[in-house]
Amino acid sequence: xxxxxxxxxxxxxxxxxxxxxxxxxxxxxxxxxxxxxxxxxxxxxxxxxxxxxxxxxxxxxxxxxxxxxxxxxxxxxxxxxxxxxxxxxxxxxxxxxxxxxxxxxxxxxxxxxxxxxxxxxxxxxxxxxxxxxxxxxxxxxxxxxxxxxxxxxxxxxxxxxxxxxxxxxxxxxxxxxxxxxxxxxxxxxxxxxxxxxxxxxxxxxxxxxxxxxxxxxxxxxxxxxxxxxxxxxxxxxxxxxxxxxxxxxxxxxxxxxxxxxxxxxx
Amino acid sequence: xxxxxxxxxxxxxxxxxxxxxxxxxxxxxxxxxxxxxxxxxxxxxxxxxxxxxxxxxxxxxxxxxxxxxxxxxxxxxxxxxxxxxxxxxxxxxxxxxxxxxxxxxxxxxxxxxxxxxxxxxxxxxxxxxxxxxxxxxxxxxxxxxxxxxxxxxxxxxxxxxxxxxxxxxxxxxxxxxxxxxxxxxxxxxxxxxxxxxxxxxxxxxxxxxxxxxxxxxxxxxxxxxxx
Numbered sequence: 001x002x003x004x005x006x007x008x009x010x011x012x013x014x015x016x017x018x019x020x021x022x023x024x025x026x027x028x029x030x031x032x033x034x035x036x037x038x039x040x041x042x043x044x045x046x047x048x049x050x051x052x053x054x055x056x057x058x059x060x061x062x063x064x065x066x067x068x069x070x071x072x073x074x075x076x077x078x079x080x081x082x083x084x085x086x087x088x089x090x091x092x093x094x095x096x097x098x099x100x101x102x103x104x105x106x107x108x109x110x111x112x113x114x115x116x117x118x119x120x121x122x123x124x125x126x127x128x129x130x131x132x133x134x135x136x137x138x139x140x141x142x143x144x145x146x147x148x149x150x151x152x153x154x155x156x157x158x159x160x161x162x163x164x165x166x167x168x169x170x171x172x173x174x175x176x177x178x179x180x181x182x183x184x185x186x187x188x189x190x191x192x193x194x195x196x197x198x199x200x201x202x203x204x205x206x207x208x209x210x211x212x213x214x215x216x217x218x219x220x221x222x223x224x225x226x227x228x229x230x231x232x233x234x235x236x237x238x239x240x241x242x243x244x245x246x247x248x249x250x251x252x253x254x255x256x257x258x259x260x261x262x263x264x265x266x
Numbered sequence: 267x268x269x270x271x272x273x274x275x276x277x278x279x280x281x282x283x284x285x286x287x288x289x290x291x292x293x294x295x296x297x298x299x300x301x302x303x304x305x306x307x308x309x310x311x312x313x314x315x316x317x318x319x320x321x322x323x324x325x326x327x328x329x330x331x332x333x334x335x336x337x338x339x340x341x342x343x344x345x346x347x348x349x350x351x352x353x354x355x356x357x358x359x360x361x362x363x364x365x366x367x368x369x370x371x372x373x374x375x376x377x378x379x380x381x382x383x384x385x386x387x388x389x390x391x392x393x394x395x396x397x398x399x400x401x402x403x404x405x406x407x408x409x410x411x412x413x414x415x416x417x418x419x420x421x422x423x424x425x426x427x428x429x430x431x432x433x434x435x436x437x438x439x440x441x442x443x444x445x446x447x448x449x450x451x452x453x454x455x456x457x458x459x460x461x462x463x464x465x466x467x468x469x470x471x472x473x474x475x476x477x478x479x480x481x482x483x484x485x486x487x488x489x490x491x492x493x
Contacts, residue, residue, distance in 0.1 A: 103398025113393035117411045127397035
């Protein structure tokens, strides 16, 4: 399943790579030996039934969920889960290093997860001041520009309570983009939205794809996935069943992929 | 009947009001210092209980259970007399009283804080980590401010409890309002009037604190909705 990498759209060096990543919750194996390469500028969409491990896979990329085994290789640097039972200082050093990885990888969540005690601008500024060490004034400027880009130029000082689901998700996208990440992860970014707000967020993601941003997208919006992604990954029961270009996946080799798609698309 | 021989005389209140109010200020001070200690102890124990480190969480849990189950009365004696007898640590009555209140209140606050911290969704922590904040920054900037809002009403409850608990500190000789009522009535033989007025002052105090908490909660309420 890994020899499909020849179909990547740009470049030949792997920008982001998951190597034999596994993770269990209790006795349930959520990810079972996942290996996946993503090239720079590539858009990869992950599809599959609920509980297939798509979201966990995404979370393992920035170690929001720590893989039990396996590694993430990003820009030539190998990241593995580290935890010492006795050496707290080593744990702390490792956690600090992880923040550099995470700040280069933006993530957008299904439930938005905007900070409710902060205005839209403050949501975006938090990472800029604390992680990118900008001054308040610089951060405010950058936050305003990021929010304007997602169409929220009139909402800088609104609290999330006063925003619609779509606007909250835009704040979350601006919060991630303001840090100038090299990869964006979208975890079912439209699944909690009212139907009429879905297309706006999808448009936002499409626009981002147009800028050459490397993206890994977990989605239930099949049509969107097939339009925007360079490659589609079909997952089931913690394993990658099939990887290919949208054309290839439209005519899948694996029976399970076929069954899933025909159930979804009809 | 014996009760008929007790003549209620409210004039004594006029005469001793300044003394009672002086006692009240001691009550307020000792409960405020006790509450400050309770907030610190409570937060430490709550964070400890939620620690992923099993050793830390067990120790904190044990501390909470222990501090919660010792009667304040006994704790006062241990802190005031015990520390000086066994360890030669000499505390003033006020310090010992505040410390004992802080320990008891801390155990209650630990539970309150734990509930508040757990009420903040995991997604908030994940979002904080995802933008590259470290765990401490996520705690201070994202989780704690949201937890504090949830925690205000039960915190006021704990403080009201401490305020009333503060009346017990008279047993080690802190000259709080109850102590004043007690020793004045030894002279005047009017315990009924003095304790009644002291009680009414407590009721007024408690009600105004609850009112203040309500206003505070409403003010903070605007950003409390789900994000």
